[in-house]
Amino acid sequence: MKKLINEQLQEILTQYEPSKVLESASYSLLAPGKRVRPLLMLALIKDYGHDPYLGTDAALALELIQTYSIVHDDLPAMDDDDYRRGQLSNHKVFGEANAVLAGSALLTAAFETLVSSTYNNDIKVKLVELFSRQAGLNGMILGQSIDLELENKEAESLDLILKMYDLKTGCLLATALETAAILVNKESDRETLRSIGYKCGRAFQIQDDVFDATKETEELGKTTGSDVDNKKVTALDFLSIDEANELVASLYQEIRNELQVLNLNNSEIYNMIEYLMNRQT
Protein backbone atom coordinates (compact mmCIF):
# COMPACT_ATOMS: atom_id res chain seq x y z
CA MET A 1 0.00 0.00 0.00
CA LYS A 2 2.87 2.37 0.80
CA LYS A 3 4.19 1.94 -2.76
CA LEU A 4 0.74 2.81 -4.12
CA ILE A 5 0.58 5.94 -1.93
CA ASN A 6 4.01 7.04 -3.14
CA GLU A 7 3.09 6.45 -6.80
CA GLN A 8 -0.19 8.31 -6.45
CA LEU A 9 1.45 11.24 -4.69
CA GLN A 10 3.83 11.51 -7.66
CA GLU A 11 0.86 11.27 -10.04
CA ILE A 12 -0.98 14.15 -8.33
CA LEU A 13 1.96 16.46 -8.96
CA THR A 14 1.89 15.90 -12.73
CA GLN A 15 -1.29 18.02 -13.05
CA TYR A 16 0.65 21.18 -12.14
CA GLU A 17 2.69 23.47 -14.35
CA PRO A 18 6.43 23.23 -13.62
CA SER A 19 7.68 25.89 -11.17
CA LYS A 20 10.24 26.28 -8.42
CA VAL A 21 7.51 25.97 -5.81
CA LEU A 22 6.25 22.74 -7.40
CA GLU A 23 9.82 21.40 -7.20
CA SER A 24 10.00 22.44 -3.57
CA ALA A 25 6.62 20.87 -2.74
CA SER A 26 7.57 17.64 -4.57
CA TYR A 27 10.88 17.43 -2.72
CA SER A 28 9.14 17.19 0.64
CA LEU A 29 6.07 15.24 -0.50
CA LEU A 30 8.10 12.50 -2.17
CA ALA A 31 10.75 12.25 0.56
CA PRO A 32 10.80 8.79 2.18
CA GLY A 33 8.18 9.39 4.88
CA LYS A 34 6.64 6.62 6.96
CA ARG A 35 3.15 7.48 5.59
CA VAL A 36 1.74 6.55 8.99
CA ARG A 37 -1.55 8.44 8.61
CA PRO A 38 -2.48 7.13 5.14
CA LEU A 39 -1.54 3.59 6.16
CA LEU A 40 -3.61 3.77 9.35
CA MET A 41 -6.58 4.98 7.32
CA LEU A 42 -6.28 2.21 4.74
CA ALA A 43 -5.71 -0.45 7.41
CA LEU A 44 -8.91 0.59 9.18
CA ILE A 45 -10.91 0.51 5.95
CA LYS A 46 -9.66 -3.05 5.42
CA ASP A 47 -10.55 -3.96 9.00
CA TYR A 48 -14.09 -2.73 8.28
CA GLY A 49 -14.20 -5.33 5.49
CA HIS A 50 -13.91 -2.85 2.62
CA ASP A 51 -11.38 -2.52 -0.18
CA PRO A 52 -8.61 -0.25 1.14
CA TYR A 53 -8.31 1.34 -2.34
CA LEU A 54 -11.50 3.18 -1.42
CA GLY A 55 -9.37 5.38 0.81
CA THR A 56 -6.66 6.31 -1.70
CA ASP A 57 -7.74 9.88 -2.52
CA ALA A 58 -8.41 10.81 1.09
CA ALA A 59 -5.10 9.23 2.11
CA LEU A 60 -3.25 11.38 -0.42
CA ALA A 61 -5.00 14.51 0.86
CA LEU A 62 -3.98 13.62 4.39
CA GLU A 63 -0.34 13.13 3.42
CA LEU A 64 -0.45 16.50 1.60
CA ILE A 65 -1.60 18.18 4.82
CA GLN A 66 0.93 16.30 6.94
CA THR A 67 3.74 17.38 4.58
CA TYR A 68 2.55 21.02 4.60
CA SER A 69 2.72 21.03 8.39
CA ILE A 70 6.24 19.57 8.34
CA VAL A 71 7.57 22.06 5.78
CA HIS A 72 6.25 25.05 7.75
CA ASP A 73 7.22 23.54 11.11
CA ASP A 74 10.87 23.23 10.03
CA LEU A 75 11.15 26.91 8.98
CA PRO A 76 13.77 29.05 10.76
CA ALA A 77 11.00 31.14 12.35
CA MET A 78 9.41 27.96 13.72
CA ASP A 79 11.45 24.93 14.90
CA ASP A 80 14.41 25.74 12.65
CA ASP A 81 15.19 22.12 11.83
CA ASP A 82 17.84 21.31 9.21
CA TYR A 83 16.90 17.67 8.56
CA ARG A 84 13.64 15.85 7.96
CA ARG A 85 12.78 12.41 6.64
CA GLY A 86 16.50 11.67 6.29
CA GLN A 87 17.27 14.64 4.04
CA LEU A 88 17.86 18.39 4.31
CA SER A 89 14.67 20.20 5.27
CA ASN A 90 12.81 22.11 2.57
CA HIS A 91 14.02 25.64 3.28
CA LYS A 92 17.65 24.45 3.47
CA VAL A 93 17.38 23.38 -0.17
CA PHE A 94 14.86 25.82 -1.68
CA GLY A 95 15.08 28.83 0.66
CA GLU A 96 12.49 30.19 3.06
CA ALA A 97 10.24 31.90 0.51
CA ASN A 98 9.77 28.74 -1.55
CA ALA A 99 9.24 26.69 1.61
CA VAL A 100 6.47 29.04 2.80
CA LEU A 101 4.77 28.85 -0.61
CA ALA A 102 5.32 25.08 -0.95
CA GLY A 103 3.67 24.48 2.42
CA SER A 104 0.62 26.56 1.50
CA ALA A 105 0.51 24.87 -1.91
CA LEU A 106 0.43 21.43 -0.30
CA LEU A 107 -2.37 22.51 2.04
CA THR A 108 -4.38 23.89 -0.87
CA ALA A 109 -3.71 20.75 -2.93
CA ALA A 110 -5.14 18.63 -0.11
CA PHE A 111 -8.55 20.26 -0.51
CA GLU A 112 -8.24 20.16 -4.30
CA THR A 113 -7.55 16.42 -4.07
CA LEU A 114 -10.55 15.78 -1.82
CA VAL A 115 -13.01 17.47 -4.17
CA SER A 116 -11.56 16.08 -7.40
CA SER A 117 -11.84 12.52 -6.01
CA THR A 118 -14.47 10.01 -7.16
CA TYR A 119 -16.38 10.19 -3.86
CA ASN A 120 -19.94 11.47 -4.03
CA ASN A 121 -20.62 15.08 -3.08
CA ASP A 122 -21.99 14.26 0.38
CA ILE A 123 -18.78 12.44 1.27
CA LYS A 124 -16.61 15.16 -0.28
CA VAL A 125 -18.30 17.77 1.91
CA LYS A 126 -17.93 15.63 5.05
CA LEU A 127 -14.24 15.15 4.31
CA VAL A 128 -13.55 18.85 3.66
CA GLU A 129 -15.42 19.63 6.92
CA LEU A 130 -13.33 17.12 8.86
CA PHE A 131 -9.98 18.03 7.32
CA SER A 132 -10.43 21.80 7.62
CA ARG A 133 -11.64 21.57 11.21
CA GLN A 134 -8.87 19.23 12.34
CA ALA A 135 -6.12 21.18 10.56
CA GLY A 136 -7.45 24.58 11.57
CA LEU A 137 -7.68 27.12 14.38
CA ASN A 138 -9.39 24.73 16.80
CA GLY A 139 -7.14 21.84 15.71
CA MET A 140 -3.55 21.44 14.55
CA ILE A 141 -2.92 25.19 14.24
CA LEU A 142 -4.11 25.72 17.82
CA GLY A 143 -1.60 23.08 18.89
CA GLN A 144 1.16 24.94 17.04
CA SER A 145 0.07 28.19 18.65
CA ILE A 146 0.26 26.70 22.16
CA ASP A 147 3.68 25.28 21.24
CA LEU A 148 4.92 28.74 20.24
CA GLU A 149 3.53 30.38 23.35
CA LEU A 150 5.35 27.86 25.55
CA GLU A 151 8.72 28.52 23.92
CA ASN A 152 11.30 29.99 26.26
CA LYS A 153 8.79 29.84 29.11
CA GLU A 154 8.70 27.86 32.31
CA ALA A 155 6.61 24.74 31.83
CA GLU A 156 3.12 25.37 33.21
CA SER A 157 1.52 21.97 33.54
CA LEU A 158 1.70 18.49 32.04
CA ASP A 159 -1.97 18.84 31.07
CA LEU A 160 -1.21 21.79 28.79
CA ILE A 161 1.66 19.86 27.17
CA LEU A 162 -0.62 16.89 26.58
CA LYS A 163 -3.36 19.11 25.14
CA MET A 164 -0.76 20.53 22.76
CA TYR A 165 0.25 17.01 21.70
CA ASP A 166 -3.38 16.01 21.13
CA LEU A 167 -3.85 19.02 18.88
CA LYS A 168 -0.51 19.06 17.06
CA THR A 169 -0.39 15.35 16.28
CA GLY A 170 -3.62 13.77 17.43
CA CYS A 171 -5.83 15.90 15.18
CA LEU A 172 -4.49 14.47 11.92
CA LEU A 173 -4.40 10.92 13.28
CA ALA A 174 -8.03 11.33 14.31
CA THR A 175 -8.68 12.61 10.79
CA ALA A 176 -7.14 9.44 9.34
CA LEU A 177 -9.37 7.19 11.42
CA GLU A 178 -12.57 9.24 11.12
CA THR A 179 -12.12 9.40 7.36
CA ALA A 180 -12.20 5.60 7.24
CA ALA A 181 -15.49 5.67 9.15
CA ILE A 182 -16.94 8.27 6.77
CA LEU A 183 -15.94 6.23 3.71
CA VAL A 184 -17.48 2.97 4.98
CA ASN A 185 -20.52 4.75 6.43
CA LYS A 186 -19.84 4.01 10.10
CA GLU A 187 -20.75 7.45 11.46
CA SER A 188 -21.46 6.04 14.92
CA ASP A 189 -17.82 4.96 15.33
CA ARG A 190 -16.38 8.42 14.72
CA GLU A 191 -16.29 9.53 18.34
CA THR A 192 -14.38 6.44 19.49
CA LEU A 193 -12.01 6.74 16.54
CA ARG A 194 -11.37 10.41 17.31
CA SER A 195 -10.48 9.47 20.89
CA ILE A 196 -8.10 6.76 19.62
CA GLY A 197 -6.51 9.26 17.22
CA TYR A 198 -5.82 11.76 19.99
CA LYS A 199 -4.32 9.06 22.19
CA CYS A 200 -2.08 7.90 19.33
CA GLY A 201 -0.93 11.50 18.85
CA ARG A 202 -0.16 11.92 22.52
CA ALA A 203 1.76 8.62 22.59
CA PHE A 204 3.71 9.44 19.38
CA GLN A 205 4.77 12.80 20.73
CA ILE A 206 5.94 11.45 24.06
CA GLN A 207 7.86 8.72 22.22
CA ASP A 208 9.44 11.46 20.08
CA ASP A 209 10.40 13.40 23.21
CA VAL A 210 12.13 10.31 24.53
CA PHE A 211 13.89 9.68 21.19
CA ASP A 212 14.91 13.32 20.99
CA ALA A 213 16.48 13.09 24.43
CA THR A 214 18.21 9.76 23.92
CA LYS A 215 19.07 9.07 20.25
CA GLU A 216 21.54 10.32 17.65
CA THR A 217 20.58 12.50 14.65
CA GLU A 218 21.74 9.85 12.16
CA GLU A 219 19.43 7.24 13.58
CA LEU A 220 16.31 9.45 13.45
CA GLY A 221 16.92 11.18 10.12
CA LYS A 222 16.21 14.55 11.71
CA THR A 223 18.04 16.86 14.06
CA THR A 224 17.94 15.67 17.67
CA GLY A 225 18.44 17.61 20.83
CA SER A 226 16.63 20.40 18.96
CA ASP A 227 13.93 20.60 21.63
CA VAL A 228 16.58 21.40 24.21
CA ASP A 229 18.36 23.81 21.83
CA ASN A 230 15.06 25.61 21.17
CA LYS A 231 14.33 25.60 24.92
CA LYS A 232 11.09 23.78 24.10
CA VAL A 233 8.84 22.63 26.87
CA THR A 234 8.15 18.89 26.50
CA ALA A 235 6.50 16.17 28.56
CA LEU A 236 9.99 15.38 29.89
CA ASP A 237 9.88 18.60 31.92
CA PHE A 238 7.36 16.76 34.07
CA LEU A 239 8.19 13.09 33.57
CA SER A 240 11.32 10.96 33.83
CA ILE A 241 12.18 8.81 30.79
CA ASP A 242 10.78 5.78 32.63
CA GLU A 243 7.55 7.58 33.52
CA ALA A 244 7.22 8.75 29.93
CA ASN A 245 7.66 5.20 28.63
CA GLU A 246 5.04 3.98 31.11
CA LEU A 247 2.59 6.66 30.01
CA VAL A 248 3.09 5.63 26.38
CA ALA A 249 2.48 1.98 27.27
CA SER A 250 -0.73 2.83 29.15
CA LEU A 251 -1.99 4.99 26.27
CA TYR A 252 -1.42 2.11 23.84
CA GLN A 253 -3.31 -0.19 26.20
CA GLU A 254 -6.28 2.20 26.24
CA ILE A 255 -6.13 2.37 22.45
CA ARG A 256 -6.25 -1.43 22.21
CA ASN A 257 -9.23 -1.53 24.56
CA GLU A 258 -11.12 1.08 22.56
CA LEU A 259 -10.36 -0.75 19.31
CA GLN A 260 -11.94 -3.90 20.71
CA VAL A 261 -15.24 -2.06 21.20
CA LEU A 262 -15.39 -1.48 17.45
CA ASN A 263 -16.76 -4.34 15.41
CA LEU A 264 -13.75 -4.91 13.14
CA ASN A 265 -13.20 -7.93 10.85
CA ASN A 266 -9.40 -7.89 10.83
CA SER A 267 -6.48 -6.85 12.97
CA GLU A 268 -4.54 -4.62 10.52
CA ILE A 269 -4.95 -1.54 12.71
CA TYR A 270 -4.06 -3.54 15.79
CA ASN A 271 -0.86 -4.76 14.10
CA MET A 272 0.08 -1.27 12.92
CA ILE A 273 -0.32 0.04 16.42
CA GLU A 274 1.86 -2.78 17.77
CA TYR A 275 4.44 -1.77 15.17
CA LEU A 276 4.26 1.91 16.20
CA MET A 277 4.38 0.95 19.86
CA ASN A 278 7.65 -0.89 19.26
CA ARG A 279 9.26 1.62 16.88
CA GLN A 280 12.75 2.74 17.83
CA THR A 281 12.92 5.89 15.63
Place this chain on the structure above:
Amino acid sequence: MKKLINEQLQEILTQYEPSKVLESASYSLLAPGKRVRPLLMLALIKDYGHDPYLGTDAALALELIQTYSIVHDDLPAMDDDDYRRGQLSNHKVFGEANAVLAGSALLTAAFETLVSSTYNNDIKVKLVELFSRQAGLNGMILGQSIDLELENKEAESLDLILKMYDLKTGCLLATALETAAILVNKESDRETLRSIGYKCGRAFQIQDDVFDATKETEELGKTTGSDVDNKKVTALDFLSIDEANELVASLYQEIRNELQVLNLNNSEIYNMIEYLMNRQT
Protein backbone atom coordinates in the same frame (compact mmCIF):
# COMPACT_ATOMS: atom_id res chain seq x y z
CA MET B 1 -22.50 45.55 2.16
CA LYS B 2 -18.96 46.25 3.32
CA LYS B 3 -20.18 46.70 6.88
CA LEU B 4 -21.95 43.35 6.67
CA ILE B 5 -18.78 41.66 5.40
CA ASN B 6 -16.76 43.15 8.26
CA GLU B 7 -19.33 42.08 10.85
CA GLN B 8 -19.52 38.57 9.46
CA LEU B 9 -15.73 38.24 9.35
CA GLN B 10 -15.67 39.13 13.03
CA GLU B 11 -18.46 36.62 13.68
CA ILE B 12 -16.52 33.78 12.00
CA LEU B 13 -13.62 34.26 14.39
CA THR B 14 -15.79 33.74 17.49
CA GLN B 15 -16.03 30.00 16.78
CA TYR B 16 -12.33 29.55 17.57
CA GLU B 17 -10.63 29.05 20.92
CA PRO B 18 -8.54 32.10 21.94
CA SER B 19 -4.86 31.81 20.99
CA LYS B 20 -2.00 34.01 19.87
CA VAL B 21 -2.44 32.80 16.29
CA LEU B 22 -6.15 33.64 16.38
CA GLU B 23 -5.20 37.16 17.56
CA SER B 24 -2.71 37.40 14.74
CA ALA B 25 -5.19 36.14 12.13
CA SER B 26 -7.88 38.54 13.43
CA TYR B 27 -5.51 41.48 13.29
CA SER B 28 -5.04 41.12 9.56
CA LEU B 29 -8.52 39.91 8.71
CA LEU B 30 -10.25 42.81 10.47
CA ALA B 31 -7.82 45.48 9.27
CA PRO B 32 -9.57 48.12 7.14
CA GLY B 33 -9.26 46.42 3.75
CA LYS B 34 -11.10 47.55 0.65
CA ARG B 35 -12.89 44.16 0.42
CA VAL B 36 -12.74 44.48 -3.35
CA ARG B 37 -13.23 40.78 -4.11
CA PRO B 38 -16.23 40.21 -1.83
CA LEU B 39 -17.87 43.41 -3.05
CA LEU B 40 -17.34 42.48 -6.71
CA MET B 41 -18.93 39.11 -6.05
CA LEU B 42 -21.95 40.56 -4.30
CA ALA B 43 -22.37 43.28 -6.94
CA LEU B 44 -22.45 40.67 -9.68
CA ILE B 45 -25.01 38.56 -7.82
CA LYS B 46 -27.18 41.66 -7.59
CA ASP B 47 -26.67 42.39 -11.28
CA TYR B 48 -27.94 38.87 -12.00
CA GLY B 49 -31.15 39.88 -10.24
CA HIS B 50 -30.51 37.86 -7.06
CA ASP B 51 -30.24 38.85 -3.41
CA PRO B 52 -26.57 39.69 -2.78
CA TYR B 53 -26.84 38.11 0.70
CA LEU B 54 -26.75 34.79 -1.16
CA GLY B 55 -23.04 35.41 -1.63
CA THR B 56 -22.11 36.21 1.97
CA ASP B 57 -20.45 32.92 2.99
CA ALA B 58 -18.48 32.62 -0.24
CA ALA B 59 -17.45 36.28 0.04
CA LEU B 60 -16.09 35.66 3.54
CA ALA B 61 -14.13 32.64 2.33
CA LEU B 62 -12.65 34.74 -0.45
CA GLU B 63 -11.57 37.47 1.95
CA LEU B 64 -10.02 34.82 4.21
CA ILE B 65 -7.92 33.58 1.27
CA GLN B 66 -7.02 37.11 0.19
CA THR B 67 -5.87 37.93 3.74
CA TYR B 68 -3.83 34.71 3.99
CA SER B 69 -2.01 35.65 0.79
CA ILE B 70 -1.27 39.15 2.12
CA VAL B 71 0.05 37.93 5.48
CA HIS B 72 2.44 35.47 3.83
CA ASP B 73 3.38 37.89 1.06
CA ASP B 74 4.53 40.51 3.58
CA LEU B 75 6.86 38.08 5.42
CA PRO B 76 10.57 38.99 5.55
CA ALA B 77 11.40 35.95 3.38
CA MET B 78 8.90 37.16 0.78
CA ASP B 79 8.27 40.87 0.03
CA ASP B 80 9.37 42.00 3.50
CA ASP B 81 6.75 44.75 3.76
CA ASP B 82 6.33 46.62 7.04
CA TYR B 83 2.93 48.17 6.39
CA ARG B 84 -0.35 46.85 5.02
CA ARG B 85 -3.89 48.18 5.02
CA GLY B 86 -2.69 51.28 6.87
CA GLN B 87 -1.14 49.43 9.80
CA LEU B 88 2.01 47.45 10.65
CA SER B 89 2.13 44.19 8.76
CA ASN B 90 1.31 41.01 10.64
CA HIS B 91 4.82 39.73 11.36
CA LYS B 92 5.91 43.19 12.60
CA VAL B 93 3.33 42.88 15.37
CA PHE B 94 3.12 39.14 16.07
CA GLY B 95 6.47 37.84 14.81
CA GLU B 96 7.23 35.60 11.85
CA ALA B 97 6.16 32.30 13.40
CA ASN B 98 2.69 33.58 14.27
CA ALA B 99 2.36 35.21 10.85
CA VAL B 100 3.18 31.94 9.07
CA LEU B 101 0.62 30.08 11.20
CA ALA B 102 -1.99 32.84 10.91
CA GLY B 103 -1.74 32.78 7.12
CA SER B 104 -2.20 29.02 6.98
CA ALA B 105 -5.03 29.29 9.50
CA LEU B 106 -6.85 31.82 7.32
CA LEU B 107 -6.44 29.60 4.26
CA THR B 108 -7.80 26.60 6.16
CA ALA B 109 -10.67 28.67 7.55
CA ALA B 110 -11.66 29.63 4.00
CA PHE B 111 -12.41 26.01 3.14
CA GLU B 112 -14.04 25.47 6.53
CA THR B 113 -16.30 28.46 5.82
CA LEU B 114 -17.29 27.18 2.38
CA VAL B 115 -18.39 23.78 3.66
CA SER B 116 -20.13 25.04 6.79
CA SER B 117 -22.21 27.45 4.69
CA THR B 118 -25.91 26.93 3.94
CA TYR B 119 -25.28 26.15 0.25
CA ASN B 120 -26.25 22.69 -0.93
CA ASN B 121 -23.54 20.06 -1.27
CA ASP B 122 -23.26 20.34 -5.07
CA ILE B 123 -22.53 24.05 -4.76
CA LYS B 124 -20.14 23.52 -1.85
CA VAL B 125 -18.13 21.07 -3.93
CA LYS B 126 -18.06 23.41 -6.94
CA LEU B 127 -16.83 26.25 -4.72
CA VAL B 128 -14.09 24.20 -3.04
CA GLU B 129 -13.01 23.04 -6.53
CA LEU B 130 -12.88 26.61 -7.79
CA PHE B 131 -11.20 28.14 -4.74
CA SER B 132 -8.56 25.41 -4.38
CA ARG B 133 -7.69 25.48 -8.09
CA GLN B 134 -7.46 29.27 -8.29
CA ALA B 135 -5.45 29.61 -5.08
CA GLY B 136 -3.18 26.64 -5.83
CA LEU B 137 -0.19 25.44 -7.80
CA ASN B 138 -1.72 26.28 -11.19
CA GLY B 139 -3.13 29.56 -9.85
CA MET B 140 -2.12 32.16 -7.30
CA ILE B 141 0.80 30.11 -5.92
CA LEU B 142 2.20 29.69 -9.43
CA GLY B 143 2.06 33.47 -9.78
CA GLN B 144 3.98 33.86 -6.52
CA SER B 145 6.52 31.30 -7.69
CA ILE B 146 7.13 33.18 -10.96
CA ASP B 147 7.43 36.39 -8.91
CA LEU B 148 10.15 34.82 -6.71
CA GLU B 149 12.03 33.43 -9.68
CA LEU B 150 12.12 36.87 -11.29
CA GLU B 151 13.59 38.55 -8.21
CA ASN B 152 17.06 39.95 -8.71
CA LYS B 153 16.97 38.85 -12.35
CA GLU B 154 16.95 40.78 -15.58
CA ALA B 155 13.38 41.18 -16.80
CA GLU B 156 12.71 38.54 -19.45
CA SER B 157 9.56 39.68 -21.22
CA LEU B 158 6.44 41.74 -20.62
CA ASP B 159 4.37 38.63 -21.38
CA LEU B 160 5.86 36.76 -18.42
CA ILE B 161 5.19 39.73 -16.13
CA LEU B 162 1.58 39.89 -17.31
CA LYS B 163 1.14 36.14 -16.85
CA MET B 164 2.42 36.59 -13.30
CA TYR B 165 -0.12 39.39 -12.69
CA ASP B 166 -2.96 37.28 -14.09
CA LEU B 167 -2.04 34.47 -11.70
CA LYS B 168 -1.12 36.48 -8.60
CA THR B 169 -4.11 38.79 -8.68
CA GLY B 170 -6.41 37.72 -11.51
CA CYS B 171 -7.01 34.25 -10.09
CA LEU B 172 -8.85 35.44 -6.99
CA LEU B 173 -10.76 38.12 -8.91
CA ALA B 174 -11.87 35.44 -11.36
CA THR B 175 -12.88 33.37 -8.33
CA ALA B 176 -15.05 36.23 -7.07
CA LEU B 177 -16.88 36.52 -10.39
CA GLU B 178 -17.17 32.80 -11.14
CA THR B 179 -18.54 32.22 -7.64
CA ALA B 180 -21.40 34.59 -8.41
CA ALA B 181 -22.17 32.57 -11.56
CA ILE B 182 -22.12 29.31 -9.58
CA LEU B 183 -24.46 30.70 -6.93
CA VAL B 184 -27.05 31.98 -9.44
CA ASN B 185 -26.65 28.92 -11.68
CA LYS B 186 -25.15 30.69 -14.70
CA GLU B 187 -22.51 28.09 -15.52
CA SER B 188 -22.30 29.24 -19.13
CA ASP B 189 -21.05 32.69 -18.08
CA ARG B 190 -18.09 31.34 -16.14
CA GLU B 191 -15.57 31.48 -18.98
CA THR B 192 -16.32 35.12 -19.78
CA LEU B 193 -16.23 36.01 -16.09
CA ARG B 194 -12.89 34.26 -15.67
CA SER B 195 -11.47 36.30 -18.54
CA ILE B 196 -12.79 39.51 -16.96
CA GLY B 197 -11.25 38.51 -13.62
CA TYR B 198 -7.80 38.00 -15.14
CA LYS B 199 -8.01 41.34 -16.95
CA CYS B 200 -9.00 43.08 -13.71
CA GLY B 201 -6.02 41.46 -11.98
CA ARG B 202 -3.66 42.57 -14.70
CA ALA B 203 -5.03 46.11 -14.60
CA PHE B 204 -4.88 46.30 -10.76
CA GLN B 205 -1.28 45.18 -10.69
CA ILE B 206 -0.15 47.64 -13.34
CA GLN B 207 -1.99 50.41 -11.46
CA ASP B 208 -0.16 49.31 -8.29
CA ASP B 209 3.17 49.44 -10.14
CA VAL B 210 2.41 53.00 -11.16
CA PHE B 211 1.33 53.96 -7.61
CA ASP B 212 4.41 52.28 -6.15
CA ALA B 213 6.62 54.33 -8.45
CA THR B 214 4.86 57.64 -7.95
CA LYS B 215 3.13 57.91 -4.52
CA GLU B 216 4.11 58.31 -0.88
CA THR B 217 3.82 55.54 1.76
CA GLU B 218 1.37 57.54 3.85
CA GLU B 219 -1.06 57.89 0.99
CA LEU B 220 -1.11 54.16 0.13
CA GLY B 221 -1.09 52.73 3.67
CA LYS B 222 1.73 50.36 2.70
CA THR B 223 5.43 50.70 2.03
CA THR B 224 6.15 52.22 -1.38
CA GLY B 225 9.26 52.02 -3.46
CA SER B 226 9.49 48.45 -2.09
CA ASP B 227 9.45 46.98 -5.58
CA VAL B 228 12.57 48.94 -6.41
CA ASP B 229 14.15 48.11 -3.00
CA ASN B 230 13.48 44.41 -3.57
CA LYS B 231 14.80 44.74 -7.11
CA LYS B 232 11.46 43.39 -8.31
CA VAL B 233 10.72 43.10 -11.97
CA THR B 234 7.50 44.96 -12.81
CA ALA B 235 5.63 45.97 -15.94
CA LEU B 236 7.45 49.31 -15.65
CA ASP B 237 10.66 47.58 -16.75
CA PHE B 238 9.01 47.42 -20.17
CA LEU B 239 6.53 50.30 -20.14
CA SER B 240 6.70 54.02 -19.41
CA ILE B 241 4.20 55.37 -16.87
CA ASP B 242 2.13 56.72 -19.77
CA GLU B 243 2.18 53.41 -21.62
CA ALA B 244 1.23 51.62 -18.41
CA ASN B 245 -1.72 53.95 -17.87
CA GLU B 246 -2.81 53.38 -21.45
CA LEU B 247 -2.62 49.62 -21.04
CA VAL B 248 -4.79 49.87 -17.91
CA ALA B 249 -7.34 51.98 -19.77
CA SER B 250 -7.52 49.52 -22.66
CA LEU B 251 -7.90 46.57 -20.28
CA TYR B 252 -10.81 48.31 -18.56
CA GLN B 253 -12.37 48.94 -21.97
CA GLU B 254 -12.14 45.24 -22.83
CA ILE B 255 -13.66 44.41 -19.45
CA ARG B 256 -16.60 46.75 -20.13
CA ASN B 257 -17.13 45.17 -23.54
CA GLU B 258 -17.12 41.65 -22.11
CA LEU B 259 -19.54 42.69 -19.37
CA GLN B 260 -22.00 43.91 -21.99
CA VAL B 261 -22.13 40.42 -23.52
CA LEU B 262 -23.52 39.11 -20.23
CA ASN B 263 -27.23 39.53 -19.70
CA LEU B 264 -27.13 41.62 -16.52
CA ASN B 265 -30.07 43.49 -14.95
CA ASN B 266 -28.10 46.21 -13.18
CA SER B 267 -24.86 48.11 -13.46
CA GLU B 268 -23.38 47.52 -9.98
CA ILE B 269 -20.34 45.69 -11.38
CA TYR B 270 -19.93 48.33 -14.06
CA ASN B 271 -19.97 51.06 -11.41
CA MET B 272 -17.49 49.23 -9.21
CA ILE B 273 -15.15 48.87 -12.13
CA GLU B 274 -15.47 52.58 -12.89
CA TYR B 275 -14.57 53.21 -9.26
CA LEU B 276 -11.54 50.91 -9.43
CA MET B 277 -10.50 52.43 -12.70
CA ASN B 278 -10.42 55.87 -11.10
CA ARG B 279 -8.87 54.86 -7.77
CA GLN B 280 -5.82 56.85 -6.74
CA THR B 281 -4.46 54.42 -4.09
